[in-house]
Amino acid sequence: MRRTIVFFFTQFLLWGLVSQVNHELTPWGIALFMGGLFVGFSALHFERREALIGAFAAGFLHDVGTPLPFGTHAVVFATAVIFIQHVRHRLNRHEGLITVMVILIANLGLFLAVSAVAVRLLPDAGGLTSRVFSDLIASQLTLALVAPWFLALQAKALEIAGVAAPAEPGPRSYP
Amino acid sequence: MPHRSFHASRPFLLLGLLLAGWLLVPTLVKRVLGISFFELQAPVSVAASHVRDLQDFWSLRTRTRHDLIAAGRDLARLNASYEVTLQQTETLRREVARLEALLRIPTLPGYRSEPARVARRDFNAWWQRLTIRKGRNYGITVGSPVIFSGGVVGKVAEVHAYTAVVDLISSPTLRIAATLEGDSRPLSFQGGNNPAFGPARGIVDYVPTDASASEVMPRRIVTSGLGGVFPAGLFIGEITRLETSTDGLFKTGEVRLDSRLAELAEVTVLVPERAD
Numbered sequence: 001m002r003r004t005i006v007f008f009f010t011q012f013l014l015w016g017l018v019s020q021v022n023h024e025l026t027p028w029g030i031a032l033f034m035g036g037l038f039v040g041f042s043a044l045h046f047e048r049r050e051a052l053i054g055a056f057a058a059g060f061l062h063d064v065g066t067p068l069p070f071g072t073h074a075v076v077f078a079t080a081v082i083f084i085q086h087v088r089h090r091l092n093r094h095e096g097l098i099t100v101m102v103i104l105i106a107n108l109g110l111f112l113a114v115s116a117v118a119v120r121l122l123p124d125a126g127g128l129t130s131r132v133f134s135d136l137i138a139s140q141l142t143l144a145l146v147a148p149w150f151l152a153l154q155a156k157a158l159e160i161a162g163v164a165a166p167a168e169p170g171p172r173s174y175p
Numbered sequence: 176m177p178h179r180s181f182h183a184s185r186p187f188l189l190l191g192l193l194l195a196g197w198l199l200v201p202t203l204v205k206r207v208l209g210i211s212f213f214e215l216q217a218p219v220s221v222a223a224s225h226v227r228d229l230q231d232f233w234s235l236r237t238r239t240r241h242d243l244i245a246a247g248r249d250l251a252r253l254n255a256s257y258e259v260t261l262q263q264t265e266t267l268r269r270e271v272a273r274l275e276a277l278l279r280i281p282t283l284p285g286y287r288s289e290p291a292r293v294a295r296r297d298f299n300a301w302w303q304r305l306t307i308r309k310g311r312n313y314g315i316t317v318g319s320p321v322i323f324s325g326g327v328v329g330k331v332a333e334v335h336a337y338t339a340v341v342d343l344i345s346s347p348t349l350r351i352a353a354t355l356e357g358d359s360r361p362l363s364f365q366g367g368n369n370p371a372f373g374p375a376r377g378i379v380d381y382v383p384t385d386a387s388a389s390e391v392m393p394r395r396i397v398t399s400g401l402g403g404v405f406p407a408g409l410f411i412g413e414i415t416r417l418e419t420s421t422d423g424l425f426k427t428g429e430v431r432l433d434s435r436l437a438e439l440a441e442v443t444v445l446v447p448e449r450a451d
Contacts, residue, residue, distance in 0.1 A: 016219045023223075023296045027437045029371045031299035048186070052193070064213040065333070065340050067302050067348045070205050071197055082190045118301035122347045122367065131300040134371035 003163035004050055008057050010154045011038050015061045029131070033139045035062070035114070036107025037147055039077050041154045043084035044093040044102060055081045068117060076113045080106050100147045107143055111136055210335070217294075217338045220306050224294040286320075286406065286445035289313055293439050294338060300369060303343035304332070307442060310339045318404060320445045325433040326410030327351070327398060328442050341442070344411060345375030345432055352401040353379070353411055355386055361399050364411055364430060375437065377430035379414055384426055388414040396430065406445070 018034050025031060038058035042051040059074025066073075084106060092098050115132060122128065158164045275282055291307040298304075309315055311334055321328040321341045329349055333340040342349045345366045353364040360383050367378040379396065388394040393413035400407025417428035 012215075012219075015216070016223070019216075019220065019295060019297070020223055022298075026296045026298045029298075029369065029373055029375075029437070031297075033299075048189075060208060060212045061216065064209050064216060065297065065304060065306065067304075067332070067342070067346075070209045071200075075194060075197055078193055079190060082186045086186050115301070121301055128300050128368055128370075131369060131371045135300055 002161060003046075003158060004053050006157055006161040006163060007042060007046075007050075007054050007154065010150075010157050011054065011058045011061065013153075014038065014150060015058075030138050031135050032142050033111050033114070033135065034107065034143060034146075035073070035077060035110035036080075036103040036105075037143060037150055038062075039080050039084070039110075040099065040103035040106055040147070041151055043081040043106070044088055044091075044099060048081075048085055051081045051085065052078055067121060068114075072117050073114065076110055076117075079113070080110055083109075096148060096151070099151060100144060103147050103151075104140060104143060107140065108136070111139065213333075213335055213338075217306075217335060220295040221308055221338065224292060224308060228292070284403065284406075285448040287314075287448055289315065289444040289446050290441060291315075291339075291444055292441055296437075296439065298343075298345075298369065298375075298437065302348060303346040303366070303369065303375065303436075305329070305341040305343065305439065305442070307339050307341060307444070308337070309444065310335045310337045312337045314446055315339045315444055316446060319447065320405045320409075321442050322409060322445060323435070323439060323442050325435050326412075327405065328436065328439065330404060331444065339444070343375070343436060345369055345377060345436060351405060351411065352399045353396045354399040355382070355414075356395040356397050358383075358386075359399075361401055362396070362425075364396060374434040375432045377412060377432055379417075379428045379430050380420070380425065382414070382417060382426040382428060384419065384424070386414075386417065386426060388417045388428060390415045393431065 014034065014037060018032060022031050035058075038061075039051075039055050042054040046054065055077035056074045059071070059077040062073035062077075063070050084102060091102065093102075155164070271283070274280075289309060291309040291313075293305050294308045295306040296304075297306070305321075305328070307321075315331060315334050317331055317334050319331040321331060327344050329341045329343040329346065331339050332342040332348075343366065344351065344364070347366050349366050351364045353362050354360060355362070362382045363380040365378050365380070367376060369375045386394065393415050395413055396411045398405040398407055398409040398411060412430040412432040414428045415431045417426045419425075420427045
């Protein structure tokens with residue numbers, strides 16, 4: 001439970017930072033989406049239940065104040081967690097570069113999934129390709145830059161709280 | 176082998192159960208969760224906006240006394256011109272009241288102006304929203320029009336304990352009844368495409384076929400007052416392109432919105448005054 005709370009605190013911090021950056025970016029017509037960073041660490045290192053709680057909490061943080069149905073981000077984030085956990089036994093998840101790559105791919109998937117839901121709001125989404133593309137590029141570049149720092153922060157926060165992520169289990173074996 | 180395939184597909188079964196479970200969660204529970212998470216976030220946005228105000232304050236403190244005197248002089252001139260406008264408004268208000276009494280027509284709805292600082296701007300390709308630092312504590316109501324010195328900002332979409340969320344006119348979720356300036360025929364405005372590195376744009380529908388507009392000769396559109404949300408005559412934007420719609424009965428076009436919408440720091444909420 002304590003690990004979930006500490007983890008949520010780091011997610012809340014990230015949400016605060018991203019929302020402030022997006023606030024400052026509005027005159028340039030660019031918005032950052034960092035969904036992958038909210039689910040990456042927990043999906044790679046936590047047990048399924050804890051990772052899903054983290055995904056739902058992060059999703060709810062994103063859902064409030066948006067015109068999307070409440071729970072949209074939460075469900076999409078939970079889906080990403082399930083997918084990452086399904087393949088994580090094949091990855092060297094303690095390798096920083098691999099973790100960043102997983103987060104980047106997850107962010108791409110989450111961005112496209114949320115866009116697919118949000119496109120219903122638009123009367124003519126055809127003219128928005130360039131905006132969506134530039135948002136995605138900016139998000140992925142920023143994510144690649146800040147992911148190592150944020151992953152280290154999450155690991156350190158859990159370590160300080162004495163609830164570090166459990167050691168990596170051996171490869172999954174089937175009977 | 177079947178056991179292995181079941182083991183592999185178990186996470187997706189769980190995902191399906193989660194999705195089904197979420198759909199079955201009562202609306203009341205979702206609403207309580209939404210409000211709780213919003214009120215959890217609100218102090219962060221509000222505190223950050225107070226810090227920005229403090230930064231502005233200290234940056235202004237670095238200005239020279241000469242700058243302050245010049246600013247005070249400009250402000251005095253502006254105040255003088257506003258005084259004249261206020262007197263004219265009062266005269267017009269009395270005239271309207273006299274004519275309403277004479278012609279026995281119902282009184283136009285009144286509004287209370289509530290200035291509010293912007294706590295957070297959330298603009299992306301899909302929606303454009305502001306969080307302002309006033310909510311139920313100042314009597315803000317859902318649907319109240321929001322304006323600034325450049326015209327319409329949007330409409331209050333959500334009201335919380337001490338913050339409110341405003342849907343901008345550039346947001347595709349917002350539709351406004353409008354008219355061309357100097358024309359009484361109604362048309363429909365909707366927020367729409369918001370390109371990167373440029374000002375937001377809107378879409379206009381049901382424009383009379385005799386109207387024309389272009390990038391060099393844009394046409395201003397204002398609120399029509401129909402629908403009862405926005406008072407009539409508030410500036411929305413300029414139509415920069417018009418073309419005949421597919422049915423040939425009307426024209427559709429693109430509206431250029433005020434670029435200051437992307438940098439708003441203060442807005443005014445027009446809270447409808449109750450009849451009683």
